[in-house]
Amino acid sequence: MExxxxxxxxxxxxxxxxxxxxxxTPFPILSGIKIIANHNCLILIGSNSDIVIEKVIxxxxxGVTILEVxxxxxxxxxxxxxxxxxxxxxxxxxxxxxxxQFVTIxxxxxxxxxxxxxxxEYPNLPQIDEAHFTKISSIELIEIIKQTTFAVSKSESxxxxxxxxxxxxxxxxxxxxxxxxxxxxxxxxxxxxxNGSFIVPSTSLNELSKLLNNDSGFIHIFVTDSYMVxxxxxxxxxxxxxxGNYPNITGLLPTNPKTIITVDTNQLLMGIDRACLFASxxxxxxxxxxxxxxxxRLKISSNSSEIGRIEETQQIKTIKGxxxxxxxLDGNFLIDALKVIKEExxxxxxxxxxxxxxxxPIDHSSYLHLISPVRS
Amino acid sequence: MExxxxxxxxxxxxxxxxxxxxxxTPFPILSGIKIIANHNCLILIGSNSDIVIEKVIxxxxxGVTILEVxxxxxxxxxxxxxxxxxxxxxxxxxxxxxxxQFVTIxxxxxxxxxxxxxxxEYPNLPQIDEAHFTKISSIELIEIIKQTTFAVSKSESxxxxxxxxxxxxxxxxxxxxxxxxxxxxxxxxxxxxxNGSFIVPSTSLNELSKLLNNDSGFIHIFVTDSYMVxxxxxxxxxxxxxxGNYPNITGLLPTNPKTIITVDTNQLLMGIDRACLFASxxxxxxxxxxxxxxxxRLKISSNSSEIGRIEETQQIKTIKGxxxxxxxLDGNFLIDALKVIKEExxxxxxxxxxxxxxxxPIDHSSYLHLISPVRS
Numbered sequence: 077m078e079x080x081x082x083x084x085x086x087x088x089x090x091x092x093x094x095x096x097x098x099x100x101t102p103f104p105i106l107s108g109i110k111i112i113a114n115h116n117c118l119i120l121i122g123s124n125s126d127i128v129i130e131k132v133i134x135x136x137x138x139g140v141t142i143l144e145v146x147x148x149x150x151x152x153x154x155x156x157x158x159x160x161x162x163x164x165x166x167x168x169x170x171x172x173x174x175x176x177q178f179v180t181i182x183x184x185x186x187x188x189x190x191x192x193x194x195x196x197e198y199p200n201l202p203q204i205d206e207a208h209f210t211k212i213s214s215i216e217l218i219e220i221i222k223q224t225t226f227a228v229s230k231s232e233s234x235x236x237x238x239x240x241x242x243x244x245x246x247x248x249x250x251x252x253x254x255x256x257x258x259x260x261x262x263x264x265x266x267x268x269x270x271n272g273s274f275i276v277p278s279t280s281l282n283e284l285s286k287l288l289n290n291d292s293g294f295i296h297i298f299v300t301d302s303y304m305v306x307x308x309x310x311x312x313x314x315x316x317x318x319x320g321n322y323p324n325i326t327g328l329l330p331t332n333p334k335t336i337i338t339v340d341t342n343q344l345l346m347g348i349d350r351a352c353l354f355a356s357x358x359x360x361x362x363x364x365x366x367x368x369x370x371x372x373r374l375k376i377s378s379n380s381s382e383i384g385r386i387e388e389t390q391q392i393k394t395i396k397g398x399x400x401x402x403x404x405l406d407g408n409f410l411i412d413a414l415k416v417i418k419e420e421x422x423x424x425x426x427x428x429x430x431x432x433x434x435x436x437p438i439d440h441s442s443y444l445h446l447i448s449p450v451r452s
Numbered sequence: 453m454e455x456x457x458x459x460x461x462x463x464x465x466x467x468x469x470x471x472x473x474x475x476x477t478p479f480p481i482l483s484g485i486k487i488i489a490n491h492n493c494l495i496l497i498g499s500n501s502d503i504v505i506e507k508v509i510x511x512x513x514x515g516v517t518i519l520e521v522x523x524x525x526x527x528x529x530x531x532x533x534x535x536x537x538x539x540x541x542x543x544x545x546x547x548x549x550x551x552x553q554f555v556t557i558x559x560x561x562x563x564x565x566x567x568x569x570x571x572x573e574y575p576n577l578p579q580i581d582e583a584h585f586t587k588i589s590s591i592e593l594i595e596i597i598k599q600t601t602f603a604v605s606k607s608e609s610x611x612x613x614x615x616x617x618x619x620x621x622x623x624x625x626x627x628x629x630x631x632x633x634x635x636x637x638x639x640x641x642x643x644x645x646x647n648g649s650f651i652v653p654s655t656s657l658n659e660l661s662k663l664l665n666n667d668s669g670f671i672h673i674f675v676t677d678s679y680m681v682x683x684x685x686x687x688x689x690x691x692x693x694x695x696g697n698y699p700n701i702t703g704l705l706p707t708n709p710k711t712i713i714t715v716d717t718n719q720l721l722m723g724i725d726r727a728c729l730f731a732s733x734x735x736x737x738x739x740x741x742x743x744x745x746x747x748x749r750l751k752i753s754s755n756s757s758e759i760g761r762i763e764e765t766q767q768i769k770t771i772k773g774x775x776x777x778x779x780x781l782d783g784n785f786l787i788d789a790l791k792v793i794k795e796e797x798x799x800x801x802x803x804x805x806x807x808x809x810x811x812x813p814i815d816h817s818s819y820l821h822l823i824s825p826v827r828s
């Protein structure tokens with residue numbers, strides 16, 4: 077196996093697949109990157125127990141030759157050392173592997189030798205059924221990930237809650253995440269020949285989001301027995317699915333709210349952020365909301381018995397229903413939800429001091445957040 | 453005590469003195485910032501066992517009123533909470549303290565209350581003898597700090613070695629730091645009415661460097677019984693001195709080198725950085741240097757028995773003396789020294805494989821680095 081490759085392309089590709097390569101693994105081979113040199117492309121693969129990332133580098137990019145393959149073949153090289161050395165090289169990289177898996181990496185007058193692994197020992201990629209897929213814009217997928225993954229459970233006690241539930245039904249994708257105290261839901265219309273409900277680890281989705289990095293293209297989504305596969309022109313991420321049944325959330329969404337108010341999203345976010353100053357003293361980051369002045373002002377406050385107290389009032393733009401309300405919420409949950417709402421105004425629907433609060437952007441009906449109150 | 457102050461100035465000042473305020477201290481009052489409102493200025497003080505930072509805010513800045521004092525007085529307020537709240541306020545800050553040390557901080561419709569401490573309990577500033585001082589440009593002082601503090605000892609076993617030895621003698625400042633395996637020395641001519649040798653903790657100097665932050669003014673340096681004081685127009689840093697005698701280093705500087713070579717500084721830095729890839733496996737980050745090709749090429753290499761080997765050769769610009777040399781050095785020590793040399797070319801003087809290497813910029817005789825070899 078032997079090839080010469082553009083330094084920048086090679087560094088970026090190694091950095092991408094490195095995200096999946098395992099630093100701590102009982103299987104040394106998984107700490108490596110598999111490199112396959114074909115006549116017409118180079119393929120790099122990194123994997124761990126949750127995700128597999130595959131990157132394809134073609135011979136040319138924008139009409140310029142970036143890769144010349146002199147001898148086809150494959151090898152597995154330590155991900156850590158390969159990345160550390162290649163990123164520090166000054167120019168084109170010349171990589172050769174002899175029959176004993178001894179790797180020589182040369183650039184200008186710099187020569188590095190590494191012991192490689194036999195690539196036959198590296199696990200195979202899951203097989204994709206190309207007949208059923210969904211196509212989604214990368215930007216929309218990144219937005220969905222941002223708007224849902226934060227709300228998953230951090231505890232492994234109920235594994236299904238550590239993932240995002242992605243349901244494809246009648247050309248509609250619904251993504252839900254919850255940790256039992258708060259819930260994020262996002263819906264999207266799209267053309268899909270996939271049907272079914274899948275639980276994808278939030279960590280995989282966050283990795284995917286970093287990999288896509290505002291790439292403006294389209295993603296094809298495939299599903300295999302135990303993987304969901306996200307595929308662009310040059311990169312594929314295979315995410316393990318979480319087994320189990322996701323809780324049915326339809327009954328959780330509140331009906332008949334007692335009070336509905338609209339407020340400025342960013343102003344509320346800033347106010348809650350300030351109120352969290354003393355909230356961190358409490359187990360549930362208690363921040364208190366109170367409707368005042370006959371329904372025209374929202375008071376936000378938090379206090380600590382030993383240190384002090386903070387309060388401010390903000391304008392309520394519109395109010396429907398009862399004008400008398402006090403409720404305590406987890407300030408961090410509020411901040412997380414408000415941060416991912418792009419719209420300038422939101423609607424807060426209250427069912428009473430002990431009922432969950434529904435937060436929705438006023439001119440976007442396809443996503444919502446639900447937060448349970450805490451005892452004050 | 454009562455004043456109204458510009459939000460940006462107040463935030464910056466609190467952030468500056470906060471560097472000294474102690475997060476972990478057996479004396480709760482030292483976790484606070486002392487604020488003194490005078491008729492003509494506001495003074496903020498933060499301190500810990502090593503440093504005291506004092507910041508003075510005048511009534512106006514560049515002709516604009518930034519401070520209005522309505523009632524003089526003083527108070528101590530939790531540094532953590534004061535900073536956290538003030539940085540998040542949207543506008544001018546109105547601060548009042550009542551006779552019970554109850555502090556009210558108001559900005560627009562945001563009201564915060566904090567319990568303050570009696571300021572009488574806060575330790576007094578050390579007295580400065582203004583008769584003896586040294587004046588130095590901030591940029592030069594920052595450079596000296598950068599070129600010496602990295603080489604101090606990280607171990608507390610010999611406390612004097614954790615500081616930089618600053619000697620003022622006949623209008624000459626000499627700064628030396630060493631951890632016994634490497635040494636950095638920097639000299640500077642300046643006018644000084646201070647004479648004597650002082651050991652300043654490297655941590656204080658690093659804090660000072662961050663505080664000055666490329667400020668282009670001048671620093672006045674004073675010395676008290678147990679403090680060195682660095683003073684600009686608006687800010688003073690008092691650093692505790694380390695007691696004890698600093699080792700005499702004059703005998704350490706090598707004489708009669710066997711080989712002297714000159715090489716490109718940045719190219720050598722990049723080469724050593726690459727060679728460190730395998731050096732980290734060794735206790736002393738062993739990187740090997742070897743003069744080859746009849747004194748025209750410098751080979752840089754490192755290897756690991758299990759993973760691999762890296763080597764490269766670089767051009768030697770000039771050579772004097774023996775053209776045969778092999779030596780092993782701590783790669784990280786080399787990187788630290790090369791990083792702080794601004795000049796494009798350096799001279800390396802070798803006394804043999806077991807003698808320290810002297811590194812100097814070729815056109816700057818006032819600073820040098822000395823590194824002891826390691827056994828390969």
